[in-house]
Amino acid sequence: MHRPHLLFLDAYDSFSNNIINLLQQDLNATVQVIKIDDKRFAETDDACFHAFLKRFDAVVAGPGPGDPRNPHDLGLIGKLWHLPEEVCLPVLGICLGFQSLALAFGGTASRLHQPRHGLVTEVSHQGRSLFQDVDVLMATQYHSLHAKLGHNVDKTSPDLWRATSNCPDIIPLAWDLSDDQNGPILMGIRHTSKPFYGVQYHPESICTSSAGAQIIHNWWSEAFGWTVNQAAKAQNPTAFHLSIDVESCDANSESGDDSASTSSSLFDAVNPTVRDTTATTPAVTRDSSRMGRPASSRSVSWKCIDTASSPVDVAALLQNLQDINQQAVLLESGSKNGQPVRPETGRFSIIGCVEDAPSIKYSTGNHIITSSLSGTRSSYTGSMSDIWSSVETFMAANKATDGNTDLPFWGGLVGFVSYEAGLETIDVAQPENDDRPDVWFVFVSRSVIVDHVERKVYIQSLEEKDDHWFEKAGNTVKELSKEPASLDKPGLPIPAIIAPIQDEYVQKVEICQSHIRAGDSYELCLTDQSIVSHDESCRPSSFELYQRLRTRNPAPFGAYLRLKDSNKEGNKEGSKEESKEENKKKIKEEKGNAVTILSSSPERFLSWSRAGKCQFRPIKGTVEKKDGLTREDAEKLLNVDKERAENLMIVDLIRHDLHGVVGSGNVKVEKLMTVEEYQTVFQLVSVIEGQLQEGSRHTGIDVLAASLPPGSMTGAPKKRSCELLTEIEGKARGIYSGVLGYFDVGGGGDFSVVIRTAFQWENEGVWRIGAGGAVTVLSSPIAEFEEMDLKRQSCLPSLGLQSLSSVGSR
Numbered sequence: 017m018h019r020p021h022l023l024f025l026d027a028y029d030s031f032s033n034n035i036i037n038l039l040q041q042d043l044n045a046t047v048q049v050i051k052i053d054d055k056r057f058a059e060t061d062d063a064c065f066h067a068f069l070k071r072f073d074a075v076v077a078g079p080g081p082g083d084p085r086n087p088h089d090l091g092l093i094g095k096l097w098h099l100p101e102e103v104c105l106p107v108l109g110i111c112l113g114f115q116s117l118a119l120a121f122g123g124t125a126s127r128l129h130q131p132r133h134g135l136v137t138e139v140s141h142q143g144r145s146l147f148q149d150v151d152v153l154m155a156t157q158y159h160s161l162h163a164k165l166g167h168n169v170d171k172t173s174p175d176l177w178r179a180t181s182n183c184p185d186i187i188p189l190a191w192d193l194s195d196d197q198n199g200p201i202l203m204g205i206r207h208t209s210k211p212f213y214g215v216q217y218h219p220e221s222i223c224t225s226s227a228g229a230q231i232i233h234n235w236w237s238e239a240f241g242w243t244v245n246q247a248a249k250a251q252n253p254t255a256f257h258l259s260i261d262v263e264s265c266d267a268n269s270e271s272g273d274d275s276a277s278t279s280s281s282l283f284d285a286v287n288p289t290v291r292d293t294t295a296t297t298p299a300v301t302r303d304s305s306r307m308g309r310p311a312s313s314r315s316v317s318w319k320c321i322d323t324a325s326s327p328v329d330v331a332a333l334l335q336n337l338q339d340i341n342q343q344a345v346l347l348e349s350g351s352k353n354g355q356p357v358r359p360e361t362g363r364f365s366i367i368g369c370v371e372d373a374p375s376i377k378y379s380t381g382n383h384i385i386t387s388s389l390s391g392t393r394s395s396y397t398g399s400m401s402d403i404w405s406s407v408e409t410f411m412a413a414n415k416a417t418d419g420n421t422d423l424p425f426w427g428g429l430v431g432f433v434s435y436e437a438g439l440e441t442i443d444v445a446q447p448e449n450d451d452r453p454d455v456w457f458v459f460v461s462r463s464v465i466v467d468h469v470e471r472k473v474y475i476q477s478l479e480e481k482d483d484h485w486f487e488k489a490g491n492t493v494k495e496l497s498k499e500p501a502s503l504d505k506p507g508l509p510i511p512a513i514i515a516p517i518q519d520e521y522v523q524k525v526e527i528c529q530s531h532i533r534a535g536d537s538y539e540l541c542l543t544d545q546s547i548v549s550h551d552e553s554c555r556p557s558s559f560e561l562y563q564r565l566r567t568r569n570p571a572p573f574g575a576y577l578r579l580k581d582s583n584k585e586g587n588k589e590g591s592k593e594e595s596k597e598e599n600k601k602k603i604k605e606e607k608g609n610a611v612t613i614l615s616s617s618p619e620r621f622l623s624w625s626r627a628g629k630c631q632f633r634p635i636k637g638t639v640e641k642k643d644g645l646t647r648e649d650a651e652k653l654l655n656v657d658k659e660r661a662e663n664l665m666i667v668d669l670i671r672h673d674l675h676g677v678v679g680s681g682n683v684k685v686e687k688l689m690t691v692e693e694y695q696t697v698f699q700l701v702s703v704i705e706g707q708l709q710e711g712s713r714h715t716g717i718d719v720l721a722a723s724l725p726p727g728s729m730t731g732a733p734k735k736r737s738c739e740l741l742t743e744i745e746g747k748a749r750g751i752y753s754g755v756l757g758y759f760d761v762g763g764g765g766d767f768s769v770v771i772r773t774a775f776q777w778e779n780e781g782v783w784r785i786g787a788g789g790a791v792t793v794l795s796s797p798i799a800e801f802e803e804m805d806l807k808r809q810s811c812l813p814s815l816g817l818q819s820l821s822s823v824g825s826r
Contacts, residue, residue: 020045020236023072025093027052027080027112030733031158031668033675034220035078035110040680042229043236048072052080052091065095066103074106074211074239077113079218081536081736083161084115084125097121097212106211106239108232111159114214118163118205122183128198131160131793133538134661136223139203141190142177145238146204146213146231155203155228156221156664157192158732160535160793162201163216171200179208190215204231211242221668222685314761316419316426318476319486321493327354328466328473328496330365331563334576336492337464340559343370344578345430345460347758349468350570350616356468357695361620361633362572363469366425366758368460369485375579376410376429377609378403378455380436380446389459400440403455404721407759411717414459416761420474421626423465427478428760431457431579432613432770435753438725444738449748452777453609456579457759464489478761509554511816516544518801524744525797531740532793539665540731540741542800543749543788546808548774548815549781556816558612558776561783565774565814569695571616573768575756580610580778610778613751616810617773618694621726621755623766624716628708630678632670634728635769636663636790637689637700640806650698651691658794659700663689666790667702669727669734677719678706696810716765720755726769729753731790751775752786772810785811 022045026032032049039045048071052058057065069075077096082089089112096107097120109117115125139155141147166182169175171193179187190204206213213235219228334346349362356362376387378398385398389410407429419426434454436446461478462485475489521544528540550556562576620633637659639650654660667685674683687703708714731737752775757767774783787808789800 018073018240020073020240021071022047023069023075024049025052025075025077025091025096025113026050027078027082027089027091027093028733028735029078029080029112030727030735031218031220031672032078033672034668035076035218037675037680037683038220038229038232039076042232045236050092052093054092057092057095062095065092066099069099069103069105072105073243074108074236077107077109077116079111079113079158081733082112083535084112084119084163090116094120104210106235106242107213108235108239109212109214111216111218114205114216115159115161115163117207117212117214118165118183118186118202121185121207122165123186124164124166125161126164127533127535128160128162128201130195130197131533131535132157132195132198132201133160133532133792134158134664135657136221136664137192137194139190139217140193141204145187145189145206146215146234147189148234150227150230150234152225153190153227153231154223154225155217155219156224156668157217158221158538158665159216160533162198163205165202165205167200176200185209192217211239213238218668221664222671222688223664314414314416314427314478315480316416316476316478316761317482317486318420318423318426318474319490320420321473321475321490322471323473323493324471327351327468327471328493330367330466331559331566331576333464333466333473333493333496334367335559336496337367337489338369338371340576340578342578343373343458343580344559344576345370345458346574346576347430348566348574348576349572350566350574351468352570352695356572357570358572358618358692359469363467364424365466365468366430367464367466368430368458369462369464370430370458370460373461374459375431376403376406376455376457377453378437379449379451380434380440380454381449381451384451400437400455400721403437404717407457408715408717410459411759411761414478414761415763416478419476419762423467423474423476424764424766425463425465425758425760426476426762427460427463428758428762429457430460430577430758431455432577432751432756433720433724433754433767434751435725435729435749438754439738439742441721441724442735442738444735444742447742447746447748452750453611454754456611458579460758462489464493509551509816511548511550513549513812513817514547516546516801516804518798521801521804522797525791525795525800527744528740528791529793529795529797532791537737537740538732539662539790539792540737540744541729541788541790542741542804543729543745543753543786544804545747545749545752545784545786546812548783548785548812548817550816552781558614561774561814562614565614565616565811568814569616569772569810571618571694571772573615573617573620573756575613575615575617575768575773577613577615577756578611611751611775612778613756613770613773613775614783614811614814615756615768615770615773617756617768617771618692618699619728619769619771621757621767621769622716622720622723624708624719624764626760626763628710628712628716628763630674630706630708630716630719632674632704632723633701634663634666634670634704634726635692635699635701636666636728638789638803638806639698641693641695641697645698647691647693647698650693654689654691654698654700658792660689661792661794662790663700663702665732666727667704669732670704670723673723673727674704674706674719677714677722678708678712682707682709697806715763717759720765720767724755725753726755728769728790729771729788749786750784752784772807774811774815783815785815
């Protein structure tokens with residue numbers, strides 16, 4: 017059979033790339049993608065769109081947020097159903113596209129009594145058309161609205177499978193008959209004479225059974241047959257093609273979404289000129305200098321010290337290696353009773369010595385990039401695209417290949433990307449934001465790696481002839497006291513706290529649910545922040561607070577990160593009296609840009625190996641670890657629709673993000689909704705992996721850039737969900753909800769999600785602790801507040817607050 021050349025209309029959904037992957041893998045199709053509001057066709061007369069459609073064998077109208085009754089939400093999808101006969105071609109509508117098809121031929125749409133997001137149910141059918149040879153079909157649903165054809169009969173009535181007087185041209189093909197509250201829900205349809213088909217459920221979801229792929233095959237089989245018949249009717253098949261120059265319809269059109277410039281429809285099968293257009297799009301704007309990577313320019317020197325006799329206290333090691341009141345970098349894999357809490361993801365701890373290290377910063381508030389990576393400090397206006405380009409250029413120029421392959425980090429850039437920086441990458445307008453850095457990375461050329469499993473310490477350097485460093489670090493390791501540092505100081509005053517008010521948070525949960533019921537989102541990850549301040553007269557050091565946090569809540573992605581501008585220039589005394597004020601101002605600015613992060617995150621966002629293997633580990637679903645609660649109990653509590661739906665939606669979202677870079681056929685779900693135990697909670701965790709292909713122009717940096725903000729902190733669809741959350745929360749999240757980690761000079765990387773974390777800007781003098789949870793229609797607003805409170809309790813005791821009941825909330 018002819019290899020199909022398909023057009024996919026993307027309605028800004030966070031699962032689109034998964035559908036494209038299904039089309040490419042199961043139909044061996046080439047797929048071209050345009051947005052539903054593509055300016056070349058949405059803002060011109062229909063002739064341009066009609067001419068463009070003639071390039072394709074068929075169209076898939078994808079899912080997306082919104083209402084099929086709103087033309088703005090449909091965009092170009094709405095133009096498909098009434099094409100002139102000479103332009104008509106097969107269409108498969110999915111979710112929003114399905115609902116649009118039903119409405120175009122007399123159907124209606126209304127809200128479900130209870131929306132169905134991330135729910136997996138059996139779809140009933142009679143084995144016709146799309147469902148021929150399909151046995152039991154378990155399908156994932158993501159919808160708040162449903163299409164109606166005018167059936168007012170019992171679910172056992174044979175009339176359920178017939179066209180209605182309201183919609184005589186639409187034949188029902190499938191129903192969900194399992195929902196007593198909502199009644200029969202239409203799941204599949206076809207037009208009686210035109211090649212239009214639709215399914216309400218998501219055939220591409222990881223939890224939709226293999227029969228989901230079969231309906232794609234059946235659709236293409238029927239579409240192929242229809243097209244062959246149409247071609248046979250026409251004496252001259254080329255008469256179907258319009259002689260309009262599509263590109264001339266909009267001289268300023270963006271050609272990035274339209275890379276197949278030659279016609280490659282079924283009519284050209286005898287002399288195919290098909291160009292394989294995949295769903296992948298570059299996450300980073302590239303220039304020619306990035307395409308040719310320089311040869312290795314760094315050499316890694318390293319030395320191993322065996323510490324098998326006793327575990328190493330990495331916090332004490334950091335403290336003895338450098339002045340922690342200046343800059344300090346510690347990425348710690350937490351331990352309990354001398355053993356790593358989760359060796360699978362938390363085997364190594366990394367200490368970076370970063371005194372006067374080159375750095376790069378960026379603020380979304382003023383769009384200023386400040387960088388000393390080139391050796392000289394410069395500031396200029398830029399964007400996140402420029403940040404990614406600078407990072408990749410720098411890492412390529414500092415590439416190393418001769419380090420110890422057992423270690424994940426040989427040196428490189430360490431730092432964070434804020435939530436707001438992630439918003440910029442998906443073009444979401446931000447709340448009012450100050451000019452503090454949203455991206456900050458420092459270059460680590462000297463490091464110490466602690467292997468908690470093998471109980472070995474590795475000293476590393478990227479500098480030439482660095483014998484002095486090796487001697488100093490080696491002596492420090494050998495002389496290090498094996499006794500852990502003391503923790504709580506008795507009599508520490510209780511700090512003041514400004515905390516979320518329960519009634520206000522509950523109201524925000526209800527607003528989220530109203531948006532979900534309207535079809536604007538599948539789930540929304542609502543968050544808020546607590547602000548903790550200590551009296552200056554008895555303020556504990558940030559490192560003391562981190563020591564408490566790492567002991568009370570050891571986690572595989574712990575971190576103590578203290579970053580500040582070099583104050584060499586600021587400390588120079590001016591020769592004139594008037595320069596004193598300038599020096600004071602400069603010092604104040606530098607102090608304002610100093611930040612300290614105390615993290616006990618359990619969640620890996622993204623890692624990638626030097627060989628290009630990428631891994632996401634989203635956490636969604638939480639149960640408090642109360643006395644007497646066993647793992648078996650936790651598994652039962654987490655094996656409910658609400659918890660599983662939360663996790664499933666993020667898994668499908670991450671698959672979409674990853675498919676968009678590594679391409680179709682290169683993404684796998686290695687673990688789906690397994691329970692993991694942590695210090696204070698049990699959580700539902702999934703593992704999604706992808707492989708960057710050898711010779712690809714993409715790197716792990718591209719995967720990171722394409723995946724922010726973390727889906728587990730936004731909801732789905734990501735873009736629309738972030739827009740709603742920005743409005744509902746009303747303030748910037750900052751470092752919380754962003755990512756923290758490193759780019760390794762060997763080519764790997766590892767980033768955690770910034771949760772269970774406190775951070776402080778030095779000129780502000782307060783600690784900010786964010787917490788939240790995924791809101792679905794199944795959420796209890798009170799329970800959502802309690803979950804948020806539970807999560808922030810992982811940090812608050814380490815700051816001197818045993819419970820909020822003793823201090824109250826604002």
